[in-house]
Amino acid sequence: MSKTDYDVIVIGGGSTGTAVVRDSAMRGLKTLLLERDDIASATVGTCAGMISSGFKYYNEPEFMDMCTDEVMHLRKIARHIVMKLPILFPVLDFSEISSGGVSKGMEEYAKRVERRGVPPFLILAPEVALELEPMLHPDVVASGYIEEFFIDPFRLSVLQAMDAKKHGADVYTYSEVTDLTVVEKEGIGVSYHNRLTGQIETVKGKVVINAAGPWAHKIAKLAGANLDLRLTKGSHIILDRRIVNVGITTRAVDRRWVYMYPHENTTLIGTTDLPTWENPDELVASHDEIEYLFKSFEWIVPSVREARIIRTMVGVRPMIPTWKVPEDEVSRSFEVVDHEPQGVSGLISFTGGKLVVCRRMAQDAVDLACEKLGKGLDCRTHIEPLPGMEGDVDILGLSEEHSISQHALERMRIRRGTEVQEILNLVREYPEWRSSMCTCEPVIEAEIRYAIRNEFPHTLNDLRRRLRLGTGPCQGTFCTFKAAAILAEELELNGEDYQLEIMDFLSERWKGKRPPMRGEQLAQEELVQGVYACVANLDQTMNELDYDLKPWEEVS
Amino acid sequence: MDLDTDVLVIGGGMAGLAAGIRSQERGANTTLIRKGQSATSYSSGAIDVSGYLPGGSQQLLSAREGIEAITSLYPLHPYSILGFGSADNDDVPGLAIERVGQAVEWLTKHLKSTPAQLYGGIDSNLEGITLVGTKKPTALLQQTIWPGEFAVDDEGVMLFLGIKGVSDLNPKIASKTFLDNQARTGEPPHKVGNASLDIAPFGHGYNLSTTNIARWLDREENLVTFIEQVKKKAEQFGATYVALPPILGLEENLKNQKALQEATGASVFELLAFPPSVPSFRLQRGLERVFIEKGGHLLIGHEAEPCGIESSKITEVLARSPRRKVEITTRSVVLASGKYIGGGLAATVEGLRETVFGLMTVTDEFRESGKTRPQRLTNVVSLSPESHSLFGCGLSVDQFLRPVNPDGDATAENLFAAGSILAGYSYAMEKCGLGVALATGHYAGETAAANATGGGV
Numbered sequence A: 001m002s003k004t005d006y007d008v009i010v011i012g013g014g015s016t017g018t019a020v021v022r023d024s025a026m027r028g029l030k031t032l033l034l035e036r037d038d039i040a041s042a043t044v045g046t047c048a049g050m051i052s053s054g055f056k057y058y059n060e061p062e063f064m065d066m067c068t069d070e071v072m073h074l075r076k077i078a079r080h081i082v083m084k085l086p087i088l089f090p091v092l093d094f095s096e097i098s099s100g101g102v103s104k105g106m107e108e109y110a111k112r113v114e115r116r117g118v119p120p121f122l123i124l125a126p127e128v129a130l131e132l133e134p135m136l137h138p139d140v141v142a143s144g145y146i147e148e149f150f151i152d153p154f155r156l157s158v159l160q161a162m163d164a165k166k167h168g169a170d171v172y173t174y175s176e177v178t179d180l181t182v183v184e185k186e187g188i189g190v191s192y193h194n195r196l197t198g199q200i201e202t203v204k205g206k207v208v209i210n211a212a213g214p215w216a217h218k219i220a221k222l223a224g225a226n227l228d229l230r231l232t233k234g235s236h237i238i239l240d241r242r243i244v245n246v247g248i249t250t251r252a253v254d255r256r257w258v259y260m261y262p263h264e265n266t267t268l269i270g271t272t273d274l275p276t277w278e279n280p281d282e283l284v285a286s287h288d289e290i291e292y293l294f295k296s297f298e299w300i301v302p303s304v305r306e307a308r309i310i311r312t313m314v315g316v317r318p319m320i321p322t323w324k325v326p327e328d329e330v331s332r333s334f335e336v337v338d339h340e341p342q343g344v345s346g347l348i349s350f351t352g353g354k355l356v357v358c359r360r361m362a363q364d365a366v367d368l369a370c371e372k373l374g375k376g377l378d379c380r381t382h383i384e385p386l387p388g389m390e391g392d393v394d395i396l397g398l399s400e401e402h403s404i405s406q407h408a409l410e411r412m413r414i415r416r417g418t419e420v421q422e423i424l425n426l427v428r429e430y431p432e433w434r435s436s437m438c439t440c441e442p443v444i445e446a447e448i449r450y451a452i453r454n455e456f457p458h459t460l461n462d463l464r465r466r467l468r469l470g471t472g473p474c475q476g477t478f479c480t481f482k483a484a485a486i487l488a489e490e491l492e493l494n495g496e497d498y499q500l501e502i503m504d505f506l507s508e509r510w511k512g513k514r515p516p517m518r519g520e521q522l523a524q525e526e527l528v529q530g531v532y533a534c535v536a537n538l539d540q541t542m543n544e545l546d547y548d549l550k551p552w553e554e555v556s
Numbered sequence B: 001m002d003l004d005t006d007v008l009v010i011g012g013g014m015a016g017l018a019a020g021i022r023s024q025e026r027g028a029n030t031t032l033i034r035k036g037q038s039a040t041s042y043s044s045g046a047i048d049v050s051g052y053l054p055g056g057s058q059q060l061l062s063a064r065e066g067i068e069a070i071t072s073l074y075p076l077h078p079y080s081i082l083g084f085g086s087a088d089n090d091d092v093p094g095l096a097i098e099r100v101g102q103a104v105e106w107l108t109k110h111l112k113s114t115p116a117q118l119y120g121g122i123d124s125n126l127e128g129i130t131l132v133g134t135k136k137p138t139a140l141l142q143q144t145i146w147p148g149e150f151a152v153d154d155e156g157v158m159l160f161l162g163i164k165g166v167s168d169l170n171p172k173i174a175s176k177t178f179l180d181n182q183a184r185t186g187e188p189p190h191k192v193g194n195a196s197l198d199i200a201p202f203g204h205g206y207n208l209s210t211t212n213i214a215r216w217l218d219r220e221e222n223l224v225t226f227i228e229q230v231k232k233k234a235e236q237f238g239a240t241y242v243a244l245p246p247i248l249g250l251e252e253n254l255k256n257q258k259a260l261q262e263a264t265g266a267s268v269f270e271l272l273a274f275p276p277s278v279p280s281f282r283l284q285r286g287l288e289r290v291f292i293e294k295g296g297h298l299l300i301g302h303e304a305e306p307c308g309i310e311s312s313k314i315t316e317v318l319a320r321s322p323r324r325k326v327e328i329t330t331r332s333v334v335l336a337s338g339k340y341i342g343g344g345l346a347a348t349v350e351g352l353r354e355t356v357f358g359l360m361t362v363t364d365e366f367r368e369s370g371k372t373r374p375q376r377l378t379n380v381v382s383l384s385p386e387s388h389s390l391f392g393c394g395l396s397v398d399q400f401l402r403p404v405n406p407d408g409d410a411t412a413e414n415l416f417a418a419g420s421i422l423a424g425y426s427y428a429m430e431k432c433g434l435g436v437a438l439a440t441g442h443y444a445g446e447t448a449a450a451n452a453t454g455g456g457v
């Protein structure tokens, strides 16, 4: 087998693609992942990270079972990046609890609480609900109570990719698949544009697994195959602080379910669901979506508009193509599509799916790939842990030993588990790398250096996904120039690329900040303009350097 | 508590303090109230007057040249308004330049021999070098930020000297950026070096802030070893220029700079910095000291309460602090409450408003902006060379800097506005922030004082 021949080539480095490459490599198949941008740069990075019990999907009990299994697997293989959150379902009228399938949902939820290790579905008296969450409307008459698990979608994807590499896979980011050529009996030739070198390269895979999320139909088309997807736009609002301590779910203006989750040092409110045919790269949240979410929550959390909106976040769901039914009646499960009946025997695609079931999606697809390859290899992704699970991390002890605040270490542990030790080894050698680079999230210089050296980021945006850098209330105002300098140093970028790196990062942040621009956020934005235009004079540099407009900047 | 004053200044940034000092100098008993943060205390140590024309990409050689062009191209730019004068004035550029020039000289005089001492003027723009290695045109730099003149055939070496644990300056990357930009423009110096000092002033070399080091260097006993270390590095690189983060002192920076220059034989200077920055602290404190020396009455932590304007004159303003209320009776008011950072302007999703008197706000094109969703005043590109309308929004004023109503008439005969609350310019793009604040503040102070003591403008 030549160097460019693979058993399996995976297209797309989201939650699905990284799960597939890990599974395939773990089974000993020679595997390559091609991702157009960075790991987790698309849909998965815009999701809420809930690995749900499936409460809302009570009409799909098998899917609820699958979700339950997957949550338990993820808690076993990636404990350090999973957390649990109580969720309230407060109502102003009892009929909201007794109608609309809620009781069916409760029933199905209750069946699985033991396996998930959480308390049964509870209905709380208003004073209990208000004690748990004082921000609720005082007229709440009762509240449902459930517990759900969440996972860091960026870290999960990165860890899956890292683990795949450890098992021998090749993972190429910034490699955009441009063509698929079916070669009879041998598999599929895959051409990709290496965006780092500008070259077109070609590799061959006996099986190609198309995990390109909302672009999957385009990939299928490259091979002359057909894939139907129901694509919907989903937007979130992110607030500058935790306005609630627990999750809250409620009915939106149109009776859909919407939610509000405290997330790290922010609050996430979502989501909308609108049919879309736009290029996902160009989409930004609309005024209507923002107001829809606010209006839907005002009834139950009256102060929702008081916090500052720091950004919006948009993703496109690649759903199973069921048409002429409301969004919430579309199955949230997934299908593994074998394109053989269409005459493309080596190509496998997905429709539907969620973050929570990404491992399972991968397992089913790789099972099919093995069948095609004539190999009976077993899946082990639910047994073997992801990196960072080699034991406990003694925050108190390490904090004292290394003179780093407990808070900073705790945040690092949540991203990295036992890898913390390797970062602290760097600190031993370079004491000044203890310095905190970000005022919102205490990311220290050593972790930035470690991520650059070990997790293959090429841009500051890639670093953000690995570190949560620039994602807090100031949205990178104070850390961008510092972190970009470290990146430039490690990757030996020249001065112009350093400046472009800053501008690219700010423009990506602006994409999410611009739609909800109002209130206190204007002062924050004046500060950004003050730092990067008024003082650093980068608005002028923009005229002089080859700044590429981003997809959302090209449309206005 | 009650208080009676000739002139009440609302806002304690550059515009408010310039107005306050000037008004006090003109014999009006002046009270200044300041709520909290100001853009002035976020600034970098440069007093920009005019670096680029609106939307322009050509660096202006002097502020004078900029004001001249602005006054003929943009009749509602604050500099043009300063040039209006009386109805028979036919030299708008001339008067504008005169007024701005006077204000600049006046400020330079007041800050002489203080930590915020300035170098420069409106006849020639300087280039400040920033922490990231870029440069920007500006009219004046604090003395300790001025790198010195570069000769056309300058063979010198520019050493970017960081300090381990101060994350604001990455000397390696700043020097690279500086060199790349120099190569593009062909300007000297063409030789750079970079190094870091390991001084661990508080027993550790991490999480150090420029402010804490500046405070540390204010103490003479710490200077000796610091000088030795800088000298060693300067010699090692044969440096003729040594660029440091802004750490030379909150109080003793002039003296410290001199000592360093003498020891190294090089020009030792500070880079333009981002907030929280030592130079802006020196500026803010320097201005406040002058105001107090002149006999001004400074009330920190007092916020002017929102109130309507009921008659043609404002006679009373209520100021509130966490512990008390002050009823201020006044004869003139200068509104210098800043933009969004200062808090003079605020926006809901419905539109923009002025926060104290509910005055009419306009866009950079002087259309009413009270009902415009802020997002509509932004561009799709973040660091846009055209800037964003949002940052050109503010108050429209008459030739005496009095905010006008939709009919174009002064809202109140004794209310004057100055600084970044004014509409019609983008300071971040044009590089003119503190310059506009200074010049309009200076003029508003004079007019408000005249109005309060002599009656009428």
Ligand SMILES: Cc1cc2nc3c(=O)[nH]c(=O)nc-3n(C[C@H](O)[C@H](O)[C@H](O)COP(=O)(O)OP(=O)(O)OC[C@H]3O[C@@H](n4cnc5c(N)ncnc54)[C@H](O)[C@@H]3O)c2cc1C
Residues within 6 Å of the ligand: A011, A012, A013, A014, A015, A016, A017, A034, A035, A036, A037, A038, A039, A040, A041, A042, A043, A044, A045, A046, A047, A048, A049, A050, A051, A052, A175, A176, A177, A178, A211, A212, A213, A214, A215, A219, A233, A234, A235, A236, A270, A271, A314, A315, A316, A317, A318, A352, A353, A354, A355, A356, A357
């Ligand atoms: C608003 C929102 C909220 C959600 N919340 C949740 C939730 O809480 N819990 C949950 O379980 N699920 C949630 N989901 C669903 C979940 O996010 C997605 O189903 C899942 O993340 C999709 O992952 P993916 O890897 O399939 O797609 P993506 O993450 O989109 O990955 C596809 C990748 O393919 C790459 N690609 C595309 N074209 C090419 C090409 N030509 N060459 C190479 N690479 C290419 C893209 O760059 C991209 O990185 C949510 C979805 C949305 C939109």
Ligand SMILES: Cc1cc2nc3c(=O)[nH]c(=O)nc-3n(C[C@H](O)[C@H](O)[C@H](O)COP(=O)(O)OP(=O)(O)OC[C@H]3O[C@@H](n4cnc5c(N)ncnc54)[C@H](O)[C@@H]3O)c2cc1C
Residues within 6 Å of the ligand: A526, A527, A529, A530, A531, A534, A535, B010, B011, B012, B013, B014, B015, B016, B033, B034, B035, B036, B037, B038, B039, B040, B041, B042, B043, B044, B045, B046, B047, B048, B049, B274, B275, B302, B303, B304, B305, B336, B337, B338, B339, B341, B342, B343, B344, B355, B356, B418, B419, B420, B421, B427, B431, B432, B433, B434, B435, B437
């Ligand atoms: C990061 C940054 C860097 C900058 N760097 C430079 C630079 O290097 N050079 C330059 O020339 N310009 C620079 N600028 C621009 C410059 O700082 C501003 O244009 C200028 O400071 C505006 O001054 P001002 O007095 O109008 O407003 P501000 O300085 O904002 O002052 C407004 C004052 O009003 C007070 N206030 C507001 N409302 C009330 C109320 N109701 N009651 C009482 N007080 C109130 C505030 O507390 C504050 O004291 C920079 C700006 C930023 C953001």
